[in-house]
Amino acid sequence: MSNQALLEVKELKQYFPIKGGVFGRTVNHVKAVDDISFTVNEGETVSIVGESGCGKSTTGRAILRLDNPYSGNVLFEGEDLISLSKAQMRKKRKDLQIIFQDPYASLNPRQTVSQILEEAMEIQSVVPRKDRRKKIQELLETVGIGAHQMDRYPHEFSGGQRQRIGIARALSVNPKLIVCDEAVSALDVSIQAQVLNLLKDLQRQFKLTYLFISHDLGVVRHISDRIIVMYLGKIVEIADKKALFDDPKHPYTQALLSAIPSTNIAEKKERIILKGDVPSPIDPPVGCRFHTRCPYAFERCAVEEPKLMNVGNGGFQQVACHLMDEQAK
Amino acid sequence: MDHQPQIETMAVNPARPENSRALRWKSFYKKLAKNKAALAGAFIILVFALLAIFAPLIAPHNPSTFDLPNKLQPPSSDNWLGTDDKGRDILSRILYGSRISLVVGILSTILGALVGIILGIVSGYYGKWVDTLIMRICDVLLAFPGILLALAIVSVLGASTTNVIIAVAFYAIPTFARIVRGSTLTVKKLEYIDAIKAMGARDTRIIFRHILPNIMSPIIVQSTLYIASAIITASALSFLGMGTKPPTPEWGTMLAQGRSYVAQAPHLTIFPGLVILLVVVGFNLFGDGLRDALDPRSKK
Numbered sequence: 302m303s304n305q306a307l308l309e310v311k312e313l314k315q316y317f318p319i320k321g322g323v324f325g326r327t328v329n330h331v332k333a334v335d336d337i338s339f340t341v342n343e344g345e346t347v348s349i350v351g352e353s354g355c356g357k358s359t360t361g362r363a364i365l366r367l368d369n370p371y372s373g374n375v376l377f378e379g380e381d382l383i384s385l386s387k388a389q390m391r392k393k394r395k396d397l398q399i400i401f402q403d404p405y406a407s408l409n410p411r412q413t414v415s416q417i418l419e420e421a422m423e424i425q426s427v428v429p430r431k432d433r434r435k436k437i438q439e440l441l442e443t444v445g446i447g448a449h450q451m452d453r454y455p456h457e458f459s460g461g462q463r464q465r466i467g468i469a470r471a472l473s474v475n476p477k478l479i480v481c482d483e484a485v486s487a488l489d490v491s492i493q494a495q496v497l498n499l500l501k502d503l504q505r506q507f508k509l510t511y512l513f514i515s516h517d518l519g520v521v522r523h524i525s526d527r528i529i530v531m532y533l534g535k536i537v538e539i540a541d542k543k544a545l546f547d548d549p550k551h552p553y554t555q556a557l558l559s560a561i562p563s564t565n566i567a568e569k570k571e572r573i574i575l576k577g578d579v580p581s582p583i584d585p586p587v588g589c590r591f592h593t594r595c596p597y598a599f600e601r602c603a604v605e606e607p608k609l610m611n612v613g614n615g616g617f618q619q620v621a622c623h624l625m626d627e628q629a630k
Numbered sequence: 631m632d633h634q635p636q637i638e639t640m641a642v643n644p645a646r647p648e649n650s651r652a653l654r655w656k657s658f659y660k661k662l663a664k665n666k667a668a669l670a671g672a673f674i675i676l677v678f679a680l681l682a683i684f685a686p687l688i689a690p691h692n693p694s695t696f697d698l699p700n701k702l703q704p705p706s707s708d709n710w711l712g713t714d715d716k717g718r719d720i721l722s723r724i725l726y727g728s729r730i731s732l733v734v735g736i737l738s739t740i741l742g743a744l745v746g747i748i749l750g751i752v753s754g755y756y757g758k759w760v761d762t763l764i765m766r767i768c769d770v771l772l773a774f775p776g777i778l779l780a781l782a783i784v785s786v787l788g789a790s791t792t793n794v795i796i797a798v799a800f801y802a803i804p805t806f807a808r809i810v811r812g813s814t815l816t817v818k819k820l821e822y823i824d825a826i827k828a829m830g831a832r833d834t835r836i837i838f839r840h841i842l843p844n845i846m847s848p849i850i851v852q853s854t855l856y857i858a859s860a861i862i863t864a865s866a867l868s869f870l871g872m873g874t875k876p877p878t879p880e881w882g883t884m885l886a887q888g889r890s891y892v893a894q895a896p897h898l899t900i901f902p903g904l905v906i907l908l909v910v911v912g913f914n915l916f917g918d919g920l921r922d923a924l925d926p927r928s929k930k
Contacts, residue, residue, distance in 0.1 A: 362824075365828055367824055367827060367828060390830075391830040391831075391832070392830065393830075394828055394829060394830035395830065397828070398828060398829075399824070399825065399828045401821040401824070401825060402821075403821055406820045406821040406822065407820075407821035407822050407824075407825055408822055408825075409822045409826075409840055409844070410844070411843045411844060420826070420829075420831075420839070421829050424826075424829050424830050424831050424835070425829065425830055467825070470825065470829075474829065
């Protein structure tokens with residue numbers, strides 16, 4: 302793993318307008334992602350975890366400009382994707398691909414597998430026409446689908462196989478970064494493991510970088526190098542996998558980790574139960590967004606927004622929490 | 631969109647999954663074949679189509695030849711459906727008239743559907759002010775009763791068969807635009823559209839290769855049903871003297887001419903009226919059957 306930054310997200314904001322009134326004026330915004338910054342290095346797998354609605358998928362879509370972000374920069378190999386024109390971005394998409402959650406909705410039901418893959422190659426013109434058929438066979442074999450199945454329609458495959466086809470589609474243009482948006486969440490646990498291992502193998506084989514979006518900490522633990530924990534549109538903690546799982550600093554991360562069911566009966570874990578619901582992203586709490594549910598919250602949390610700061614001893618760990626300050630004193 | 635029937639066919643015939651397109655058609659035919667009403671509709675349409683095509687061969691008389699001594703004759707062995715006020719054979723006139731009615735019905739539907747599909751997709755795909763503009767215009771058009779709008783258009787353009795086609799097609803536009811817009815909104819939110827966007831596809835490719843094929847079923851159903859109302863509207867226009875001009879055999883015109891003789895010679899109006907009814911019922915039955923066969927949710 303090199304330390305060359307492949308993707309840099311800077312102060313990314315994604316606000317969705319809420320239209321109201323007779324004239325459809327913008328009355329308010331859903332602040333789905335609110336000012337987040339992080340870096341993904343080449344060859345690395347960075348995961349974003351958090352509960353539903355915390356903005357993890359929105360972040361992925363904003364990076365790929367499937368929804369244009371409200372503000373901020375997305376630097377890919379040092380080039381700002383947000384400032385690219387539509388045509389320039391179309392070319393750039395060759396390097397950034399995405400794998401979706403729902404294997405039943407992510408493949409066009411009226412195209413055969415080979416048509417799906419061929420179209421991808423045609424759009425980005427990565428493979429000359431005469432070599433495409435051979436390349437498709439290779440790709441399918443790579444993701445574990447027999448080449449004889451290339452002329453079948455998506456509905457003739459199982460969920461796991463479809464997800465493999467989705468992966469093959471993403472690979473067909475030789476991307477550098479793949480955003481996996483809940484890529485295994487819709488699959489059975491046994492199939493999940495197979496697909497995760499496939500993703501790991503492919504990473505080694507093609508030197509891929511993954512931005513892995515998931516709510517499943519078990520999956521994240523299996524695949525990630527670094528983990529970003531999000532809560533209500535903000536990053537609360539970024540850390541190396543080991544640091545995060547061994548010594549979570551942010552109270553939210555602690556609560557999240559305590560929710561992983563354990564198979565070890567001897568190991569008694571104290572489950573941290575958070576009170577109340579996630580506040581609305583339309584009108585998020587002032588100060589620290591987590592202070593309304595945080596068991597350790599004090600006055601400062603409701604007033605001042607905590608910044609991400611380094612707390613790692615040796616490894617990489619950044620936390621946005623005022624408690625860190627207090628402990629340091 | 632149609633997962634259900636496909637999975638169904640898989641279960642029925644797992645041995646030959648290679649030929650999936652054929653299987654999908656097979657399941658579609660099976661469903662349609664089970665629907666007796668739809669079959670009856672298809673049969674009626676087919677019969678009228680054949681009659682229209684082979685009218686010159688089948689028609690026992692020339693539809694335009696006057697035979698004044700023989701006028702207003704009731705049905706007989708020579709004139710199966712009788713003769714009209716100028717002694718012309720009604721059966722022959724109906725046969726020739728089916729050409730005009732079917733052509734007007736089908737052409738105006740195709741024309742209206744084409745424009746409606748384009749407007750609907752643009753509206754649904756691009757959204758925002760384009761959507762608002764197109765949909766408000768459609769609302770305005772839909773606020774007029776169909777026949778009134780058609781009358782207005784024909785009175786501006788002048789009465790002729792071509793102008794009837796234009797007028798009837800015009801009224802089809804907002805109906806198709808709305809249906810297509812709705813389906814586009816559903817399909818464009820699916821992940822495979824995002825996937826192809828992430829691949830770097832242009833809007834035209836997304837629209838024509840990925841959205842359009844997946845919204846064809848409602849369009850086909852609506853087209854079949856619309857042909858029926860197009861035939862009625864076209865006949866109504868001719869009946870009112872705003873459509874096909876009298877010497878040409880046309881069902882609506884025949885009705886209008888026979889109107890004065892309803893008491894003495896009711897066959898002048900009964901037979902053209904009956905064929906209009908029959909064709910319209912045929913298209914409606916077939917359209918309903920298509921809808922059931924193409925909609926995976928309606929499993930009987």
